[in-house]
Amino acid sequence: MKQKLFSLSDEELIKEFQDHNTIEAYEILVKRYKDPLMNFVYRFVGNKDICSDIVQDTMIKFYLNKDSYKSFAKFSTWIYTIAGNLAKNELKRRKRRTVLSLHNDDEERTIQIEDKKFFAPDVTTDSSIKGEMVQRALLKVKPVYREVVILRDIQNFSYEEIAEITGLSIGTVKSRINRGRTQLQKLLKNIYRD
Amino acid sequence: MKNNFYNDGESQFKEIRGVLKQLPAIKAPDNFEYNLMTRIHNRNFGSKSIRESKYTVFGFLKPALTVLTSAVIIFFVVDYQTTEIEDPLLTEPRIRENSVNSGSSEKQNVKEFMVTDKNKNNKQLNNISSADNSNITRVVLGENDVISEEKLDFPFPDRSFDLDTRMRTESSVPANNATTVLAGTGANRIQFEGFYNRPQLSKKVVDSLKNIDSLGVKNERRDSVLKR
Numbered sequence: 438m439k440q441k442l443f444s445l446s447d448e449e450l451i452k453e454f455q456d457h458n459t460i461e462a463y464e465i466l467v468k469r470y471k472d473p474l475m476n477f478v479y480r481f482v483g484n485k486d487i488c489s490d491i492v493q494d495t496m497i498k499f500y501l502n503k504d505s506y507k508s509f510a511k512f513s514t515w516i517y518t519i520a521g522n523l524a525k526n527e528l529k530r531r532k533r534r535t536v537l538s539l540h541n542d543d544e545e546r547t548i549q550i551e552d553k554k555f556f557a558p559d560v561t562t563d564s565s566i567k568g569e570m571v572q573r574a575l576l577k578v579k580p581v582y583r584e585v586v587i588l589r590d591i592q593n594f595s596y597e598e599i600a601e602i603t604g605l606s607i608g609t610v611k612s613r614i615n616r617g618r619t620q621l622q623k624l625l626k627n628i629y630r631d
Numbered sequence: 632m633k634n635n636f637y638n639d640g641e642s643q644f645k646e647i648r649g650v651l652k653q654l655p656a657i658k659a660p661d662n663f664e665y666n667l668m669t670r671i672h673n674r675n676f677g678s679k680s681i682r683e684s685k686y687t688v689f690g691f692l693k694p695a696l697t698v699l700t701s702a703v704i705i706f707f708v709v710d711y712q713t714t715e716i717e718d719p720l721l722t723e724p725r726i727r728e729n730s731v732n733s734g735s736s737e738k739q740n741v742k743e744f745m746v747t748d749k750n751k752n753n754k755q756l757n758n759i760s761s762a763d764n765s766n767i768t769r770v771v772l773g774e775n776d777v778i779s780e781e782k783l784d785f786p787f788p789d790r791s792f793d794l795d796t797r798m799r800t801e802s803s804v805p806a807n808n809a810t811t812v813l814a815g816t817g818a819n820r821i822q823f824e825g826f827y828n829r830p831q832l833s834k835k836v837v838d839s840l841k842n843i844d845s846l847g848v849k850n851e852r853r854d855s856v857l858k859r
Binding site: 480489618 | 644646647648650651652653654655656657658659660663664666667668670671676678
């Protein structure tokens, strides 16, 4: 039975879960999407603990609101929409906290991104540090641009899928992707020189 | 043309896309599914991502609320005394009617201030209160402005007493003249019977009385001459 479920597509699995409340179908979908969603939410929020909680909440929402999924949409876009909305809510909440907070962590981040001397020249080429710098630069891009850039360049969604996830027109998606990339390019110009 | 612009962006940002694609994929923690299924089995559907922050609005307002509450308590509950000194030159004089009323009040304090012993530069202040017979005191200002209070004996045994009797006993008038009544009291009380008009005397009577007075004056002169 479970082997048979593994061979089913996402849409077929959620239909199975909707119609027969098959928990195995739900578990297979969680297995398939937990890592991509973690990657997406982490790149968007920048905190692993919060990211894990957001993905769990996404799966809980999926479990509770399975009937709100309509079969004409792709399951991936549906679940990414849920995760994206939760991540955006978290960012808004953190922004409110940052306004009231005495300790602003963003200041430290700014220094570490822009001050290239922070890392020794031989260490800068290290891929893990480079990845960390790219992540920090990504977090400095405006959230509306960041989301579409992540979906396009990291999660490899098509423009149409991104438009479906974000609820925007394809033109808006494309322009936002370009603006996001431009901002990111400015922030990461030091890395290119290396 | 617009589409071409955006499609050109794909090649324009080739480097940045390459950097983003090289980013390591983040994986879910090992116990992710276990925790998720436990939450579902326990029907614990509360949002985990909403965490309590140390820096909440209420957290920031806590000290301010404490200070505000303390200020309100101090302002309304604690009655601190004001030390306003009344300037006698600026105060309006009392109205006569008020002073009469206050004089007839039951607890009227009569204060006498006396400064004595000026040669020794000592100030003595007597404060005699007639309101309460048992607490008649005299305030004495001694050297170095030391204030002391001395108890005085009230001269009268009761609050009310018969002034006539008292004066009769203390006066040097002989006993046979004791019928003199200073004020109508006891059996000698004079009943007020109203005012009366003095009857006008005739001129004859007035002249005769004048003659009597003149005779008296003449007799006195004669006596004085005889004495000489």
